[in-house]
Amino acid sequence: MMMANHLYWKIVFHLVINEDFRILERSTDKKQIWLLKDNGGQRSVVRVARMEHIWLRDALKDKEQAELSFRSLKQRLALRKAPFYNIYVTSYPPVNMDETFKQTSDKKNKNIVYTFLTSIKGATEAVNTPQEIFQALGIRINWFPIAEMEEEQHQEKINEYRTAVKRRQEASEQQDRSHFMNGKPILTTILLASILFVFLLVEQSGSSTNIITLIEFGAKYNPAILEGEWWRLFSAMFLHIGMLHLVMNSLALFYLGGAVERMYGTARFLFIYAAAGLFGSLASFAFNDQVSAGASGAIFGCFGALLYFGVIHKDLFFRTMGMNVLFILGLNLAFGFTIPAIDNGAHIGGLAGGFLASSFVHLPKHGFSKLQIPTLLVLIGCAGGLTWFGFENENKASSPLMDAQIAQEWLERGEDERADELITAALEDNPDQPQLHFLKGYISTNENDYEAAAVSFERAVELNEDFAEAHYNLALVYIELGKIEEAEASLEQSKETGKENEELDFNHIEELLEDAGT
Structure with missing residues (x-):
């Protein structure tokens, strides 16, 4: 033996x-x-x-x-x-x-x-x-x-x-x-602290779920970027929409950012994070017309950095974290493709930007790579291409639904004039949006211009017969104009289309009709 x-x-x-x-x-x-x-x-x-x-x-x-x-x-x-x-x-x-x-x-x-x-x-x-x-x-x-x-x-x-x-x-x-001891997560800690500070500042100033507040603090807003506010491509990385968004991105940054900073060192990580965040914002600007914010693009850039590490050290990558990284990345991308609210363009843009940026800076102690200069040219070219497409893609310049939501928030703040300017401009490009006509009618009602309000509400229900709120407000306007029969017809339409809408007080209109009949 x-x-x-x-x-x-x-x-x-x-x-x-x-x-x-x-x-x-x-x-x-x-x-x-x-x-x-x-x-x-x-x-x-x-x-x-x-x-x-x-x-x-x-x-x-x-x-x-x-x-x-x-x-x-x-x-x-x-x-x-x-x-x-x-x-x-x-x-x-x-x-x-x-x-x-x-x-x-x-x-x-x-x-x-x-x-x-x-x-x-x-x-x-x-x-x-x-x-x-x-x-x-x-x-x-x-x-x-x-x-x-x-x-x-x-x-x-x-x-x-x-x-x-x-x-x-x-x-x-x-x-x-x-390979995992080239730096300490110093920048990761600073970024986390900055994100938390900005979130608290936004909450104190209004709400992180309020679109106008987000825009005021630098969220990605295509019309503003088109007017020259390019800094929003970076400032959006420090804003988050709601507590859940903040917590999820902070946890991801803590683990992924910390790992990448240890592997690449602080200086390289700074470049990777900034480049990935910029790519995410540019991709969102080019393909998504919604107001967006968050560090997701930069975080996906950390995934890109880990993938580049896996290309250079394939065995080590799969012996340590490889399958876990691929599983989590795939799961996040799948969520992005299935949930409309997620800005998957920013995620994919950040992933690509992080991989390219990592390829350019390369890993510490590995010497110069002949691919670094070509990668830099590709990085610059892709950034320029996204920027060009963002300016040329007029369909992504603004969203009528987003304009309507912003106008709604201006109205809630009592800023009727600013809301009216936004709606008027939006209607020039999107005359067939019932929500915009509804808000236009609401503003006219506040100004006691019932004739104009009736025209707007009528146009809204013409475009959307099931628009219960528009039928309801049209009934109120008809009462003010003395058009009792039209008001009764609009009330019936409102009842039929808004049966489950608890915010519509049908009894109030019926009382007004009774008073008008007497």
Whole structure:
């Protein structure tokens, strides 16, 4: 058994030390080690196991479990076509050992599995020599068999191999950690504090869910950007709409921003965050006519930075955080495509901007890359293209529904004149929007111009027969104009279309009609 242990550790030593295989996992009893090798892009997984099974059925059970573990490992590390070499080292082959032990049982899962067994004693057709195993791995070696020696001598060699393997593993782990230790999350903390400060300031000044307040504090508002307020492309990154939006983005920035800043360093992270935020705002400006705010574009830029890290360090990426990053990213993008309120253009723009910005600044301690200058040109070109499209895409310059919502908030503030200016301008471009005509009628009612109000409300119900509020207000205006029959007809229309609208006081209009009849 001591000779088999010696052989086991000698094989592991040669693969790890001489052939530069990387240790993925080690069992607590150190009787199995999982290794990974990258041969010019073709990766292989090797499991070396110390086995002492007497019966073949026990060996087959272990083999089946190893193949299940390989499928899980393959999925977690995105190994795709990587073959699996399952190597057993034993003192004696199990009873009734034959070639069936080496046959793969994983063809249905499209996994390439090779099984080998090498033994100190008990040669059969199913037993492989170490030379045969290394030859299958594509390794040339002049292998010297384990010589007979005292147990103490065997143990000395085993300890020597184990120590060397352990040191190599520690050095590899230290090298991995160094990729995540290039900075401290200083800027991330400052950004979080800034976002919270701005949120409290907005809440104190009005409400973070109030569109006018958001616009006043620098939200992305296309008409204002078209008039030259380009700074909104950056200021929108510090605004958030409601507490839930703030909390979700803050948590994402804390974890993602902190990770990216540690990996890239503070200076690089600043460029990545700003570039991604700008790309997100530009994409929103080019493709979305709604008022928008939030750090989502910059946060998705952090995803882009992590993806770029995965391109440069594919194995490390998937061994640490890769599948989790891809899952969370995919989930967020899926939400963006299915929930209309989410500005997915900003998310995708930020993702692309973060990836390109990361490619330009590159990773610390990696030296100059020949792709950095071309990437910078692509970065500038894409930013210019989004800006140009934003100015040329007139359909995204303004939204009649957004104009109506803003005008509504001006009316709630008692700013009828500003609301009227906005509605009048909006109607010139969108004369068939019933909501705009409704608000125009509401303003005319406040000015006691009932004739003009009636015209606006009539136009609103003409464009939308189910507009209960417009029918209701039209009935009130008709009463003021002495048109009782028309008022009764509008009231009936309002009742029919607004049955579930608890804000409409139909009894009030009926009382007014009774008073008008007397």
